[in-house]
Amino acid sequence: MNTKNIYNSKNFADKFNSALYFLSAFLIIVLFAAICVTLTVFSLQSIKTFGLSFLTASLWDPVAGKFGALTYIYGTVLTSTLALLLSIPFAFSVIVFLGEYYTEGILSNILKSAVELLAGIPSVIYGFWALYALVPIIRKFEMAFEIPPYGVGILTAAIVLAIMIIPYSASIGREAIQLVPSELKESAYALGATQYEVLRYVTVPYARSGIFAGILLSLGRAVGETMAVTMVIGNVNKISLNIFAPGNTMASVIANQFSEACDKLYISSLVEIGLVLFVITGVINVIGKYILKKISI
Amino acid sequence: MFKKMVIASVAVFLCTVFFSSVYAQNKELMGAGATFPYPLYSKMFDVYKQEYNVTVNYQAIGSGGGIQQLMNKTVDFGATDAFLSEKEMEQSPDNSIVHIPVCLGAVVVTYNIPGNPALQMTPEVLEEIFLGTIKKWNDTKIQAVNPQIKLPSTNITVVTRSDGSGTTFIFTDYLTKVSTQWAKTVGTGKSVNFPVGLGAKGNAGVAGMIKVTPGSIGYVELIYALQNKMAVGIVKNKSGSYIKPTLESVSAAAAVKIPDDTRVSLTNTDAPQGYPISSFTWIILFKEQNYNSRSKDTAKTLVEALWWIAHQGQKYAAPLEYSPLPKSAVEQSEKLLKSITYNGTPILK
Amino acid sequence: MTIINGVSYRVFKDHLFKITTIIASFLLLVPLILILFYIIKNGISTINWEFIINMPKPVGESGGGIANAIVGTFMLIGIASFCAIPLGILVGIFLYDHKSSILSWWTRFSVEVLQGVPSIVIGILAYTWIVIPNGSFSALSGGIALGIMMLPIIVKSTEETLNLIPNHLKEASLALGVPYYKTLLKVIVPCAMSGIVTGILIGIARIVGETAPLLFTAFGNQFINYNILKPVNSLPLMIFNYAASPYEDWHKIAWGASFFLVAVVFILNVITKLVVRRWKVQF
Numbered sequence: 001m002n003t004k005n006i007y008n009s010k011n012f013a014d015k016f017n018s019a020l021y022f023l024s025a026f027l028i029i030v031l032f033a034a035i036c037v038t039l040t041v042f043s044l045q046s047i048k049t050f051g052l053s054f055l056t057a058s059l060w061d062p063v064a065g066k067f068g069a070l071t072y073i074y075g076t077v078l079t080s081t082l083a084l085l086l087s088i089p090f091a092f093s094v095i096v097f098l099g100e101y102y103t104e105g106i107l108s109n110i111l112k113s114a115v116e117l118l119a120g121i122p123s124v125i126y127g128f129w130a131l132y133a134l135v136p137i138i139r140k141f142e143m144a145f146e147i148p149p150y151g152v153g154i155l156t157a158a159i160v161l162a163i164m165i166i167p168y169s170a171s172i173g174r175e176a177i178q179l180v181p182s183e184l185k186e187s188a189y190a191l192g193a194t195q196y197e198v199l200r201y202v203t204v205p206y207a208r209s210g211i212f213a214g215i216l217l218s219l220g221r222a223v224g225e226t227m228a229v230t231m232v233i234g235n236v237n238k239i240s241l242n243i244f245a246p247g248n249t250m251a252s253v254i255a256n257q258f259s260e261a262c263d264k265l266y267i268s269s270l271v272e273i274g275l276v277l278f279v280i281t282g283v284i285n286v287i288g289k290y291i292l293k294k295i296s297i
Numbered sequence: 298m299f300k301k302m303v304i305a306s307v308a309v310f311l312c313t314v315f316f317s318s319v320y321a322q323n324k325e326l327m328g329a330g331a332t333f334p335y336p337l338y339s340k341m342f343d344v345y346k347q348e349y350n351v352t353v354n355y356q357a358i359g360s361g362g363g364i365q366q367l368m369n370k371t372v373d374f375g376a377t378d379a380f381l382s383e384k385e386m387e388q389s390p391d392n393s394i395v396h397i398p399v400c401l402g403a404v405v406v407t408y409n410i411p412g413n414p415a416l417q418m419t420p421e422v423l424e425e426i427f428l429g430t431i432k433k434w435n436d437t438k439i440q441a442v443n444p445q446i447k448l449p450s451t452n453i454t455v456v457t458r459s460d461g462s463g464t465t466f467i468f469t470d471y472l473t474k475v476s477t478q479w480a481k482t483v484g485t486g487k488s489v490n491f492p493v494g495l496g497a498k499g500n501a502g503v504a505g506m507i508k509v510t511p512g513s514i515g516y517v518e519l520i521y522a523l524q525n526k527m528a529v530g531i532v533k534n535k536s537g538s539y540i541k542p543t544l545e546s547v548s549a550a551a552a553v554k555i556p557d558d559t560r561v562s563l564t565n566t567d568a569p570q571g572y573p574i575s576s577f578t579w580i581i582l583f584k585e586q587n588y589n590s591r592s593k594d595t596a597k598t599l600v601e602a603l604w605w606i607a608h609q610g611q612k613y614a615a616p617l618e619y620s621p622l623p624k625s626a627v628e629q630s631e632k633l634l635k636s637i638t639y640n641g642t643p644i645l646k
Numbered sequence: 647m648t649i650i651n652g653v654s655y656r657v658f659k660d661h662l663f664k665i666t667t668i669i670a671s672f673l674l675l676v677p678l679i680l681i682l683f684y685i686i687k688n689g690i691s692t693i694n695w696e697f698i699i700n701m702p703k704p705v706g707e708s709g710g711g712i713a714n715a716i717v718g719t720f721m722l723i724g725i726a727s728f729c730a731i732p733l734g735i736l737v738g739i740f741l742y743d744h745k746s747s748i749l750s751w752w753t754r755f756s757v758e759v760l761q762g763v764p765s766i767v768i769g770i771l772a773y774t775w776i777v778i779p780n781g782s783f784s785a786l787s788g789g790i791a792l793g794i795m796m797l798p799i800i801v802k803s804t805e806e807t808l809n810l811i812p813n814h815l816k817e818a819s820l821a822l823g824v825p826y827y828k829t830l831l832k833v834i835v836p837c838a839m840s841g842i843v844t845g846i847l848i849g850i851a852r853i854v855g856e857t858a859p860l861l862f863t864a865f866g867n868q869f870i871n872y873n874i875l876k877p878v879n880s881l882p883l884m885i886f887n888y889a890a891s892p893y894e895d896w897h898k899i900a901w902g903a904s905f906f907l908v909a910v911v912f913i914l915n916v917i918t919k920l921v922v923r924r925w926k927v928q929f
Contacts, residue, residue, distance in 0.1 A: 011825055013825060014825055014826055014827045017826075017827035017830070018827075021736055021737075021739055021740035021743065022740070022749070024733055024736035024737045024740060025737055025740045025741070025749055025753040027733065027737075028733075028737055028753050028756045028757060028760075028797075028801075029749075031756065031760070032755075032756035034771075034775075035760075035763070035767075035771060038771055038774055038775070039767070039770075039771075042774065060490075061490055062461070062486075062488045063484065063486040063488065063489060063490075089670060090670055090671070090673065090674050093666070093671045093674075094670075094671045094674060096667050097667050097671040101664060101667065101668070111671055111674075114674070114675050114678055115674070117678060117682075117912070117915070118674070118677075118678050120851055120855075120911045120912070120915055121681065121855070121908060122854070122855020122856070122857070122882055122907060122908075122911065123855065123856075123857070124855065124857045124882040124885050125681070125685070125855070125882075125885065125904045125907065126681070127886075127889070128885055128886075128889040128900060128901075128904060129680075129681045129904075131889060132684070132897075133680060135509075136509070139510070148452050148454055149452075149510065149511060149512065150454060150495060150510065151509070151510060152495065152506075194656050194657060194659070194660035195660050195664065196656075196660040196663040197656065197660070199663075220762050223764070224763070224766070225764075226764065226765060226766045226857075226858040227857045227858055227882075227886060230498075231886075231889065231890060234495045234496065235497065235498070236495055246495050251764055251766050251858075254766050254767075254770065255861055256459050256460055256496075256498060257460065257461065257488075258769075258770065258773075259329075259358050259359075259365065259366065259861065259862045260359055260360075260361030260362035260363075260365045260461035260487075261361075261365060262361060262364060262368070262385070262388075262461075263388075270770075271770060274766070274770050277764050277766075277767055278763060278764070281762045281763065281764055282759045282762060284762065285758060285759065285761065285762030286755070286758060286762075289758050309724075309728075325871075325873075325876060327782060327783070327877065336704070336705035339704040339705045339868065340704040340705070342868075343703070343704045346869065352869050352871075354866075354868065354869060354871075354876070354877055355868070356865055356866045356867075356877070369778060370781050371777055371778065371780075371781055371782050372782070372783075497890065498890060501890065501891035501893070502890040502891070505890050505891050507892075508892045524892075524893065525892040525893065589781045
């Protein structure tokens with residue numbers, strides 16, 4: 001009979017298993033550390049050469065050996081923010097639809113499956129579809145308004161990104177809304193509020209941190225998205241205030257140029273962009289998950 | 298049950314490793330690089346596999362990528378339309394890089410305007426379009442060179458390469474030679490800062506983008522424009538004649554003395570009937586093949602495949618509108634291939 | 647004032663909001679239907695037995711298939727699963743066991759950061775860690791990159807499912823004298839199987855469509871390759887390469903491959919739902 005304390009078991013099998021679990025957890029931490037170390041070590045040359053000006057200079061010239069990532073940072077920020085703005089109304093509608101109006105039933109199942117399907121479509125297919133279905137539409141639109149008919153550009157990329165990130169904020173936001181205690185809602189109804197007023201003054205304020213976390217996490221996804229953006233952003237290394245103009249993002253410049261970066265400084269600069277991406281998405285994700293944990297989703 | 302799963306997966310893994318190493322006896326080579334000759338390479342390697350059962354896996358990631366992956370020693374050979382500069386050659390001081398010419402091709406100016414007329418282009422017009430100073434199709438300068446054609450008033454959308462490209466190198470090399478303004482502001486290179494233009498990946502990407510964007514113009518290898526029934530510009534060469542890019546005009550441009558290491562630029566050729574934006578395309582490999590514990594077998598397979606390309610493979614060039622190598626270039630390739638060594642001894646006898 | 651605060655106005659606002667929400671939600675279906683419509687319309691005509699069995703033809707020739715991409719995708723998923731599933735389940739069990747030690751805090755943190763790492767950055771890492779030391783692109787490096795992406799999903803689903811199991815099961819087993827490790831492996835984990843399997847299926851569905859990490863690891867291959875130490879093609883990589891090209895034939899193949907890929911993802915989703923329904927942890 002094994003009556004010893006679980007954690008102090010002298011049983012070999014128990015110790016072996018314990019060790020196995022510890023080892024695997026340790027491995028994960030090692031993996032994380034390895035990622036940080038690799039990215040930093042390979043970026044060192046670029047960091048030492050350019051310092052902080054890497055983030056503020058917009059000239060990216062592999063021939064002359066001068067690298068400044070501002071164009072790409074601008075592109076990422078612009079496409080992600082635009083995508084977020086475009087996605088929020090729709091995500092919010094889905095949240096309210098699934099969380100409040102139709103929590104069960106056929107309509108709810110249809111929308112739930114649709115959102116899941118949207119989340120499941122691989123990003124390269126989004127890019128492919130956008131290239132042949134969305135870009136011609138935008139091109140016609142541009143030709144009608146005398147804008148150069150690139151078709152591709154920041155706006156196109158933002159639209160595709162928006163469609164891709166809606167499922168993320170929608171599903172998290174829906175769970176946040178469903179966490180609202182029904183007593184709060186019922187007391188509001190008892191006082192004569194309409195459904196809209198309950199949503200606006202009770203449910204959403206209560207669930208706002210969850211909804212915010214969902215939006216934050218979808219932003220993290222938008223920042224790191226590579227394939228769909230590369231295919232429709234036009235790949236131009238210029239900062240332009242015009243959203244119909246083509247641009248470039250951090251993720252797509254790495255995808256385009258990494259396999260051919262020839263000298264050490266070039267590679268180091270690209271890895272530094274990767275490091276920046278890693279830090280940005282890391283911070284966004286950690287904050288988002290922290291909020292979710294606080295409200296216990 | 299857990300134990301069973303673990304045993305099962307370990308067994309599967311071991312079987313896979315075993316079978317893959319058995320399969321590894323099947324000869325396989327890996328190459329990467331230029332998209333310029335990709336249609337030809339994909340045909341040649343397809344035939345080579347059927348005839349000799351050697352798999353050559355070629356990925357067209359751009360000349361810049363080809364050079365870089367060879368330097369990283371992650372591929373057996375690279376392919377580039379931009380021969381390595383002295384500075385790039387210096388990056389491998391102890392094992393020199395050998396350039397083997399494969400064929401000749403033309404970089405053409407292709408565009409998308411209604412009717413797809415064959416437009417005549419002068420160096421000055423090309424320079425200004427790609428610098429962005431000419432913005433509309435019906436600009437007087439373009440119209441002057443094409444008096445019979447009614448040009449539309451659409452804006453010109455320039456399409457360039459977003460990746461490191463030998464095709465870009467050839468095109469910018471030509472523009473640098475014919476335009477001091479271009480030489481000053483942009484220069485020559487695989488990846489330059491084009492003043493205007495959308496970026497697309499690979500020759501295929503540029504052709505794909507031009508095909509669907511009205512009013513666009515860009516530079517691609519000839520076969521990409523032909524296979525997709527796109528318009529091709531007729532360029533004025535150094536002698537003043539307007540030359541259409543064809544097998545003959547490209548071969549004419551190559552009637553120059555080829556240096557021993559075959560690293561030569563053919564743009565802005567003196568040849569009177571030569572197309573001014575022609576170029577060789579090369580396969581690059583290391584002279585001493587014993588590095589990173591490569592086997593002598595692999596080295597031999599590689600050199601034999603390259604020998605085949607320089608001889609029997611040449612007959613696949615013309616149907617795809619690439620010019621086969623002139624005799625002098627074939628002789629040079631043979632000399633260079635015989636100089637490839639393994640542990641100091643030449644592989645081919 | 648009466649108009650603004652009148653009941654009918656408030657009711658009107660309520661209905662207006664509800665209708666707007668419903669319309670907006672269903673507007674979301676429009677891109678989905680468009681995407682599926684495009685894929686089905688363009689892809690279904692290309693799918694036939696030859697398409698699945700054949701290899702691609704040289705540039706410019708019509709015909710050819712996606713056999714090499716299908717084989718490559720299977721290989722990559724196999725390698726990724728082999729790396730991620732055992733490790734992921736072990737870590738999940740660890741996190742279930744140790745809820746609040748320093749090690750578990752750091753592990754959770756690492757897993758969360760891993761989940762958010764952009765796929766292209768993982769590609770850079772796999773290139774630096776495996777491709778360069780090995781001296782060649784390989785299915786192995788691509789598989790490991792995909793495995794890193796699959797890992798957090800499996801860890802999370804394992805841990806969450808294990809947490810759902812009430813303690814009395816564990817206590818009853820221990821009370822009967824079963825050693826702790828056996829309790830975990832033979833009592834608790836089998837109960838959580840549905841959640842673990844769901845996590846695996848979701849992980850697979852996620853990585854089957856990934857392209858970015860494969861750009862400089864698996865690299866691509868026009869021929870079928872069974873050797874894990876050599877490059878392979880994969881469905882998303884093929885779609886990416888063919889999509890932006892000018893060749894109509896390649897576009898057709900890309901649509902066919904997209905159809906195949908979306909069908910695979912869809913089937914995985916359906917299987918996941920069935921697994922959840924049949925094996926649901928119920929107490």
